[in-house]
Amino acid sequence: MHRHSPSEPLTDLPPTGLLIDGVRRPSSTGKTFPVENPATNEILVEVADGDATDARAAIEAAGAAQADWAATSPRYRSEILRRAYELVIERKESLARLMTAEMGKPLAEARGEVDYGAEFLRWFSEEAVRISGDMTTTPDGVNRVLVSRVPVGPVVIVTPWNFPLAMGTRKIGPAIAAGCTMVFKPAEQTPLTSLALASILEEAGLPKGVLNVVTTSSPSEVVTPWMSSGIARKVSFTGSTAVGRILLEQSAAHVMRTSLELGGNAAFVVCRDADLDLAVQGAMDAKMRNMGEACTAANRILVDRRIADAFAGKLAERMAAMTVGNGMEPGIEVGPLIDEAGREKVSRLVDDAVGRGARVVTGGAAASGPGYFYPPTVLAEVSPDSELWSTEIFGPVAAITPFDSEEQAVELANATSAGLVGYVYSQDIDRALTISEAIDTGMVGVNSGLVSNPAAPFGGVKESGLGREGSTVGIDEFLEYKYYTVPRRSPAPLAD
Structure with a gap:
């Protein structure tokens, strides 16, 4: 059975400008591109069409904010994520309607995605305060070995259109928890849900420059400058295997960490x-x-x-x-x-x-x-x-x-x-x-047709990608191990 009907107008649209260093602004050229409702072919709204100039401003803002953001306490980052989770749940209906309007999934499924996507924010709010280290002694007893885990640095995040909320939260959540700043390019077909998520994170207390969002109709014009900047230290991408290969090649120039969730079969x-x-x-x-x-x-x-x-x-x-x-x-x-x-x-x-x-x-x-x-x-x-x-x-x-x-x-x-x-x-x-x-x-x-869960390690083998998202290992993708050696000194003799 097939039914056609026009959509009711959306009344709760997010800001449609770029978000760079905490400021909503038009693109450097003033250009915009349309967001279409795939059920009716109606244009919902025009959003800022970012270019290489905007991309450079965004990655520079992320780089400038990295040191201060990394120095924040795990509890501080955790509470931002928890507040964001609560705001997403509170706005479930408006987010679901936005998602349905720009990518087409039925409202019931969109509401389910809001719950699913929000859970990554809650999950990583809890993981933020569980980033652990270690201290041991070398076998010869000469040195102490201290190990900590530190943020990998500014992250390039690129998401697809099919799950516009959840694909954002399952990358942004662990990046915030780990103490990484971000530049984020959502899919050009579905930028509105991502812009709404960015506004929620701002409202939850995320400092300026930590999350920078550049919407664009020309992904390579924005992402390539990020990858070649020398500022970004990691890329997290979900999308086609063909694009994943390109990003993997680009990441080699600066030996960037990569998380790639690619095609399935x-x-x-x-x-x-x-x-x-x-x-x-x-x-x-x-x-x-x-x-x-x-x-x-x-x-x-x-x-x-x-x-x-x-x-x-x-x-x-x-x-x-x-x-x-x-x-x-x-x-x-x-x-x-x-x-x-x-x-x-x-x-x-x-x-x-x-x-x-x-x-x-x-x-x-x-x-x-x-x-x-x-x-x-x-x-x-x-x-x-x-x-x-x-x-x-x-x-x-x-x-x-x-x-x-x-x-x-x-x-x-x-x-x-493929091997997803x-x-x-x-x-x-x-x-x-x-x-x-x-x-x-x-x-x-x-005996189950559903595998996705924030508590489970999501990812594949062969040409389906590198790394895992979610679970207790999801935050590891955004952390580096740092080792300190400290000599053990013999205690001074006690005075008589």
């Missing part, structure tokens, strides 16, 4: 003994979250051939019943894709798979009318030669491929350069864990 393995209803629900969770526009989305659904038709039928029934439309409306379950390029990509991948023998069980054709909508689609008997097997679909398309043995399932699951996440469904826990251990990914959902 998740396999969702359903064994013959799986609870079919549970597996279908898991596939819905792993495929349809955010309209399939997630790096954790189930890209290739591998099902034991003996249950493949039954699984495809049940999944198609669920997906065909979903209501598609403007996410601002009540009851909408599937919003638009982010833009026309995203929809054209999904259409191309589906057409290619069908041309190689896939069978359309439901969906399969782009919707007409305003907005970048694509219907929930199930493809059965998808060939591994299909382009979508090596390309993230980033849309509401479930591609099912049958397998004949567990060994073949593992081989198919690992037939990709996988999913395994079986009622035999030993079988589930054996397959999970054989799948070459950084994360596995065992």
Whole structure:
């Protein structure tokens, strides 16, 4: 079912200028760029279009603020994050509406992202006061070894459009907790949520210059000067593997620390003994979250051939019943894709798979009318030669491929350069864990279609990236170990 309707005007827009050294200001050229509602094609607002001049001002402000910010107490930083968490929760509805307006996800999902994103602020408010060190003695007893952990320095943060609040908080949260200043470029499709987050952090007491935000329609014009500045000491990026490679090359010039959360190509393995209803629900969770526009989305659904038709039928029934439309409306379950390029990509991948023998069980054709909508689609008997097997679909398309043995399932699951996440469904826990251990990914959902949690280490292997976000290790990405050697002196003899 598909419904169209215009959006209600947003009344709680954040400041739309750049944030540099605590000042909201226009771009150096005075240029702006539009933010579009992908459900209606309406222009929501124009925001400042930063350039290289603005980028240099931002990184210089971050560099100037670093020493004083690093010297603040862990409790001071912790309380800023805690206040920000409370403000985000307090403004859940306005943030959710902003998110839905600029990227399309249904309000129910947007509210869920506010909760999820806020939790990174609370989590790292607690981690800020737990940055520990060590003191030992060398084996020969001559020296003391003191070890502390110190901020890595100014950080370049670049986030994608699909989770505009959570991608910001899970990078900004640990950077604040560790004592790092930041320059932040949000995605050009969804800058408003990021600007609203920056305003909340200011209100929570974050000092000027600690977080500097440059919105731009030309990412390389802003990020490249940051990477080459010699001031930035780390980059934290979530996005495509292609862009990640560029940033990794640029980071080499100044030997910068890197955290890269890149593309995924998740396999969702359903064994013959799986609870079919549970597996279908898991596939819905792993495929349809955010309209399939997630790096954790189930890209290739591998099902034991003996249950493949039954699984495809049940999944198609669920997906065909979903209501598609403007996410601002009540009851909408599937919003638009982010833009026309995203929809054209999904259409191309589906057409290619069908041309190689896939069978359309439901969906399969782009919707007409305003907005970048694509219907929930199930493809059965998808060939591994299909382009979508090596390309993230980033849309509401479930591609099912049958397998004949567990060994073949593992081989198919690992037939990709990506290694972010996988999913395994079986009622035999030993079988589930054996397959999970054989799948070459950084994360596995065992009888679960959701893996993201602020308390868990999020990240992948192979070309899916470097480093981990969240958990107790997430703050380590923003800290360096510093070692001091202190000679041990023999005590002076006591006087008689």
